[in-house]
Amino acid sequence: MNRPVTFALIGAAGYVAPRHMKAIKEIGGDLRVAYDPHDAVGILDNYFPNAAFFVEFERYDRHVSRLAMQGEGIDYVSICSPNYLHDAHVRHALRSGSHAICEKPLVLNPWNLDALADIERRTGRMVSTILQLRLHPSVIALKQRVAGESGRMHDVSLSYVTPRGNWYHTSWKGDVAKSGGIATNIGVHFFDMLIDVFGPVARSVLYLADSRRAAGHLTLRTARVSWFLSIDAADLPAGAKGSHRSVLVDGEAFSFSDGFADLHTLSYAEILAGRGFGIEAVRPSIELVSALRQSACAPLDEGLHPAARPHVSA
Numbered sequence: 001m002n003r004p005v006t007f008a009l010i011g012a013a014g015y016v017a018p019r020h021m022k023a024i025k026e027i028g029g030d031l032r033v034a035y036d037p038h039d040a041v042g043i044l045d046n047y048f049p050n051a052a053f054f055v056e057f058e059r060y061d062r063h064v065s066r067l068a069m070q071g072e073g074i075d076y077v078s079i080c081s082p083n084y085l086h087d088a089h090v091r092h093a094l095r096s097g098s099h100a101i102c103e104k105p106l107v108l109n110p111w112n113l114d115a116l117a118d119i120e121r122r123t124g125r126m127v128s129t130i131l132q133l134r135l136h137p138s139v140i141a142l143k144q145r146v147a148g149e150s151g152r153m154h155d156v157s158l159s160y161v162t163p164r165g166n167w168y169h170t171s172w173k174g175d176v177a178k179s180g181g182i183a184t185n186i187g188v189h190f191f192d193m194l195i196d197v198f199g200p201v202a203r204s205v206l207y208l209a210d211s212r213r214a215a216g217h218l219t220l221r222t223a224r225v226s227w228f229l230s231i232d233a234a235d236l237p238a239g240a241k242g243s244h245r246s247v248l249v250d251g252e253a254f255s256f257s258d259g260f261a262d263l264h265t266l267s268y269a270e271i272l273a274g275r276g277f278g279i280e281a282v283r284p285s286i287e288l289v290s291a292l293r294q295s296a297c298a299p300l301d302e303g304l305h306p307a308a309r310p311h312v313s314a
Contacts, residue, residue: 004030005272006072008064008098010089011080012053013038016103019264020078021047026265027272032067032074035060064096074098076271083185084178087112094125101128101271105188106279108180110287117279128276132263133193135270138256142249143197146222154198154223154250158190162243163233169211176293182214184289187229191218192285198223201288206295216292 007024011017012034024031031048037055054060077093079102087107093100106129133139172178179185199221208215213230236244247254270276
């Protein structure tokens with residue numbers, strides 16, 4: 001009998017880790033080992049109670065190496081660590097003889113993609129990124145519709161408000177050097193979706209960027225996109241509870257709120273079937289958020305209110 005596909009998980013205590021555990025379980029995989037410096041990982045009991053767990057990377061690395069020497073090497077390392085560590089943990093996975101499955105953003109800067117591609121070539125192992133919105137049925141249908149309307153420019157409005165408390169600014173998420181900032185941390189999957197549906201970025205203007213919100217305008221091949229991202233509860237529309245997400249395409253609401261439950265499982269199934277999203281698939285969105293970050297660091301025009309100071313980033 002063939003053995004199940006084996007996995008390791010880096011970042012087991014994080015918010016998104018349970019989705020990966022569930023996906024591994026549902027595709028019939030075996031999570032052999034998990035690592036996180038925090039030990040609040042009781043969720044493992046719901047999926048893989050027998051998985052080895054480590055709070056020190058050195059011990060995790062030694063265990064993975066021992067498995068490899070015993071002929072039981074890990075097939076895939078799933079990476080759910082903080083954004084700024086993704087690059088290092090992907091490198092570790094490939095050099096350990098495993099393929100890597102990494103949460104978005106794969107890296108913070110586009111030049112890191114070239115280095116990962118080089119390690120892919122040298123190790124023969126592959127990097128895949130979770131871009132679950134691309135697999136959403138509504139997004140797929142929209143992409144097909146847009147493709148059938150050749151030459152038409154669409155008007156798109158994106159607004160996403162997901163309130164976060166003071167803890168956010170104390171954690172790595174509030175450190176631009178570690179998270180990439182608001183546009184990267186909560187926006188990159190939306191930007192990837194828009195680029196996938198409407199084509200590459202022709203121009204990007206950043207109007208607002210601070211520790212709680214970001215806003216700008218994109219010109220894509222077939223769309224003009226106004227976007228606003230916020231973690232400030234004060235930006236919620238009247239009557240809204242929790243998060244608020246609105247996407248308008250040519251004035252009509254585009255809904256993709258339903259159908260999220262199994263997208264990580266579908267992502268894993270696609271990766272194992274050889275249809276995952278690799279390094280080049282993520283490059284356009286990584287280039288965009290990196291350019292936005294550079295724009296936010298540029299000197300502001302004198303005499304203009306910060307919210308009205310445009311900065312061309314691409």
